[in-house]
Amino acid sequence: MTDSAVMSEAYTIMAQAAAPSANPAGGAVASGTTVALSTATSGAAIHYTLDGSTPTSASAVYSGAIPVTGAVTIKAIAVKAGMTDSAVMSEAYTIMAAPNSxxxxxxxxxxxxxxxxxxxxxxxxxxxxxxxxxxxxxxxxxxxxxxxxxxxxxxxxxxxxxxxxxxxxxxxxxxxxxxxxxxxxxxxDTTVPVPGVPLLQSAVFGNAQVQLIWTPVEGASGYKIFQRLADSAYGSEVDTVSGSVYGYNVVNLLNGTTYYFVVKATNAEGDSAASNERSATPKTVPGAPANVTAVSGSGQAIISFTAPETNGGSPITGYEITSSPGNIVANGTASPITVTGLTNGTTYTFTVKAVNSAGSSTASALSNAVTPIAPSSGGGDPSPAVPTPTPTPTPTSTSIPTAAPAPTGFDILVNGKVESAGTVSTATVNGQTALTVAIDQVKLEEKLAVEGQGAVITIPVNLKSDIVIGELNGQMIKNMENKQAVLELKSGTATYTLPAGQINIDAISSQLGTTVALEDIKVKIEIATPAADTLRIVGNSAVQGGFTLVAPPLNFVVRAEYDGKTIEISKFNAYVEREMALPEGVDPKKITTAIVVEPDGSVRHVPTKVTTIDQKYFAKVNSLTNSTYSIIWNPLEFKDMAGHWAKDIVNNMGSRKIIDGTEEGIFTPDADITRAEFAAIIVRGLGLKLENSTAPFTDVKAGAWYSSVVQTAYAYNLITGFEDGSFRPADKITREQAMTIIAKAMKITALKDKLPAQAATELLSPFKDAGIVSQWAVNSAADSIQAGIVSGRSASQLSPQAYVTRAEVAAMIQRLLQKSNLI
CATH class of the missing domain: 2.60.40.10 (Immunoglobulins)
Structure with a gap:
């Protein structure tokens, strides 16, 4: 066969369409943002998907911008006839969070x-x-x-x-x-209704004033007080008080006139209706009788006086006579009044109070002192003896005593053993009998050599005398000082116990002159019944202070004499003890404290405790100074202490005149206390005599109420102040500051010497906050705790930086005095 015909086919390569692009590109965008798609290939159609699938020519055709309202992935391709489809475009979008308004x-x-x-x-x-x-x-x-x-x-x-x-x-x-x-x-809703009606609970009469008490009303911001007389109507308020006050004292009223009162509660919305009405007739106790004189008889005295100038708005119904000592009371309706039941041979003074329906007046000034005497022979009562006026005292250096009999032998005690080592002589000085026991130097030194250290030399005087004196010379005092011996002077009314070292014979010698032989300096220790003018000062102080004298005042004196010069030793470096006998019949439960009465009539507490010796009561008094001392009964109860944990403590310290209230009858126990107030209480508690020197603090002015107490506390090394030279009296005192002062006071009372040695860190270890105790206060805090004077606010909290309340201070002072065996 022959070959076939030739086949001929021509091929060309198609171009690819350009991939689409997105504007904006993928990423986080605002909700509602629109995405535009485009391709560089002219005439190409864009197909896209929104569900993540790959687009094809069958997918949706892009025709306009695509809105983005949620997270989405846009995929797209470009398609054109004669060209291959483009690559897939993929853009993912998320929604940005909207901003908050x-x-x-x-x-x-x-x-x-x-x-x-x-x-x-x-x-x-x-x-x-x-x-x-x-x-x-x-x-x-x-x-x-x-x-x-x-x-x-x-x-x-x-x-x-x-x-x-x-x-x-x-x-x-x-x-x-x-x-x-x-x-x-x-x-x-701060809307407040008009307050309700208060109940006026009582209207209590006072001296030219009436105290009103009413019940509080919820929502009241204040209370208005109205008053009227019987023949008038209520007018404007007489005063307005705050909503936290539920009582008012209406003052400047006429005693004997009846007043009527109502109260209205008030707030921003208006006044309430009037409360029930109360009436009261202001009156007060009579004035004190005056010109009190006493004439003594056998076992009795006839008291004459003049009636007060004012009866207080209420008729006087009687008079009350009180004897001192013995507190024998006689009553009558007019002067004179006879007080019976007195003890012959005891010297008495008397005060008179007038009585009306409001109560008894303050006591009159003391009468003259009289001594009832038994008749010298039987047969009837003797006529009252007219008291001999007491001459005005003259200084000792110029007093001319009457001729005294020759001294006779006198027995003293050395460590309780009877020794014939003294001579006794008597004299009359300024109308007072004075008995002096002079100690023989040679015999005393012999006994001191035998007895050794710490011997007690007692001069027991049982003879009646206004003034009892123990006399030694400076060399004897020096020898006793070297032997740490103690001298006791005992009279029928008191015992004065004086360590020889407290006389400081070397300082006395330097004042008299270094060439003076110690044996030429006479040192006399004296217990004396004050002269009449001093008795009157003491009596007037009792009247003014509202306290009762329960024992006759006594003077305690130590003086050194040489060549007409006299130096009185009135200040000691440690507490010196005096025992004052309480008169027969005095209730020991009605003994508050001993006081010192200064010549100007001012008084101060001195630490005192009642003891029993041979079934007789004595007030044991410790003080750093000599002066006139008396024993008083001064019961005191602060109104706001009822039910308080410190009730008994505060009332005890107030009765002893150590602490004062913030106002009449009010103590305010839970208020914080200032540094000046604490200084005043520690000075009064220790019984320190106020100093008139200048304390080196820039913020303590001479006229300030606390000036003298701050000066005194500084003089006794109780306070030091701050580094800037200030004391800051108005600042609240902290617990560690208070403990530092207490620890220094323990040195004065000798309590510090009795504490066993123990590390401060060990004593403070139970407290979790021990680490915040200031370094300067560590040892003082430990001493205060070890002595049992200060405790923690709890078992584990000492709270050194916390403030101290008034009640806590009262407790500290009482414990200090008790632990020091002073009260």
């Missing part, structure tokens, strides 16, 4: 009280969103009624807010996109 404020307060209500404005920062509304829980607020919208400010109507319940409400602000925003509204 902002509201300001996000919290607000609304008071439903009518006068405090106000619309609430809220500023919107939309950040591209649209505000769509407000809801309260599931309830939507109504635009135009519950709130308004002006520009970017939403104003919530006060009427809507006023309808909400008190408490916290959240309003939700909604927007077209972004998170909702919450507005927290705290709704309160």
């Amino acid at each position: 902002i509201i300001s404020p996000v919290s607000a307060a609304f008071d439903k009280k009518q006068t405090q209500q106000a619309d609430l404005a809220v500023e919107l920062t939309l950040n591209g969103n649209t505000f769509t509304g407000i809801s309260n829980g599931i309830a939507n607020l109504t635009l135009g009624t519950d709130y308004t919208l002006s520009g970017s400010t939403v104003t919530i109507a006060k009427e809507y807010l006023a309808a909400m319940a008190t408490g916290t409400t959240n309003l939700t602000f909604r927007f077209s996109a972004g998170a909702v925003q919450n507005l927290e509204i705290t709704v309160t």
Whole structure:
């Protein structure tokens, strides 16, 4: 066969259409963004898918921009006749989070009280969103009624807010996109109703005053007091007090006139109706009788006096006479009044009180002193003896005693053993009998050599005398000092116990001159009944102070004499003990404390405890100074201490004149105490005589009430102040500051010397906060705790930086004196 005809086919290569492109390209876009597709191949159609599948020529034909409202992947191809399909374009899109709108404020307060209500404005920062509304829980607020919208400010109507319940409400602000925003509204209602009517409980009369007491009323911000007379109506209030005060003292009234009172409660909304009405007639006790004189007889005295200048608004119904010592009482309706039952040979003074329906007056000034005497022969009562006026005392250096009999032998005691080592002489000085026992130097030195260290030399004087004196010379005192000997002077009324070292004979010698031989210096220790003018000062002090004298006052004196010069030793470096005998018949339970009476009539407490010796009662008094001493009965109870844990402590310290109240009859036990107040209490508690020197503190002015107590505390090394030279008297005192002062006081009372050695860290270890005790206070805190004067606020908390309350201070001082065996 022949070959076939030739086949001829021509081929060409088709071009590929360009792949589509997307604008914008894939990525995170805002919701609603549109994506435009395009291809570089002219006339090509674009087919795309949105479900992630590969597009074909059968897929949707692109005809316009594609909106993106959620995450999506756009795939597309370009298709054109005569060309191969393009490669697949793939762009993935996600939706960007919409920005949050902002509201300001996000919290607000609304008071439903009518006068405090106000619309609430809220500023919107939309950040591209649209505000769509407000809801309260599931309830939507109504635009135009519950709130308004002006520009970017939403104003919530006060009427809507006023309808909400008190408490916290959240309003939700909604927007077209972004998170909702919450507005927290705290709704309160300070609307206070007009208070109720108080009950006026009592109207108690006083001296030109009436004290009102009423019941508190809830919601009252104050109380108005109204007063009238019987023939008049109530006018404006006489005063208004705060809502925490439920009593009022109406003053400047006329004694003997009846007044009527009502009270109204008040607050910002108005006054209540008037309370029930109470009436009272002010009156007071009479004035004190005057010009009291006493004339003695056998076992009795006739007391004359003049009536008080005022009866206190109520007729005087009688008079009451009281003797001292013995507290023998006689009553009568007019002067004169006879007091019976007195002991012959005992010296008495008398006070008179006037009595009316309000009570007894203060006691009069003391009468002259008289001594009842038995008749020298039988037959009838003697006529009363007219007391001899007491001459005005003159200084000892110029007194001219009457001629005295020659000295006679006198026995003393050395460690309780009778020794004939003294001579006794008597004289009359300024109208008072004086008995002097002079100790023989040679015999005393012999006994001291035998007895050794710590001997007690007793001068027992049983003879009756106004003044009892023990006399030694300076060399004897020095020898006793070297032997640490103690000198005791005993009279029928007191014992004066004086360590020889406390006389400080070297200091006395240096004042008299270094060339003076010690044996030429006379040292006299004295127990004396005060002169009449001093007795009057003591009596007047009792009247002014409102306390009762339960034993005759006594002077305790130590003086050195040489060549017409006299030096009085009035201050010691340690407590010196005095035992004062209580008169027969005195109830020892009615002994409060001993006091020192200064020449100006001021008084101060000195630590005192009652002891029994041979079935007789004595007041054991410890003091750092010499002066005039008396024993008093001064019961005191603060009104606000009832039921308080420190009731007995505070009343005891107040009765002893160690602490004062914050106002009449009120102590305020739980109030914090200032540094100046603490200084005053520690000075009074220790019985320190006030100093008039200058303390080196820049903030303690001479005229301040606390100036002298701060000076005294500084003089006794109880306080040091701060590094800047200040004392800061008005600052509240911290517990560690108080413990530092207490520890220094323990040195004065000698309690510190009695504590066993123990490391401070060991004593403070039970307290978890021991580490915050200031370094300067560590040892003092340990001493105070070891002595049992201060304890922790709890078993594990010392609280050194905490403030100290007034009650805690009273407890500290009482424990200090008790642990020191001073009370």
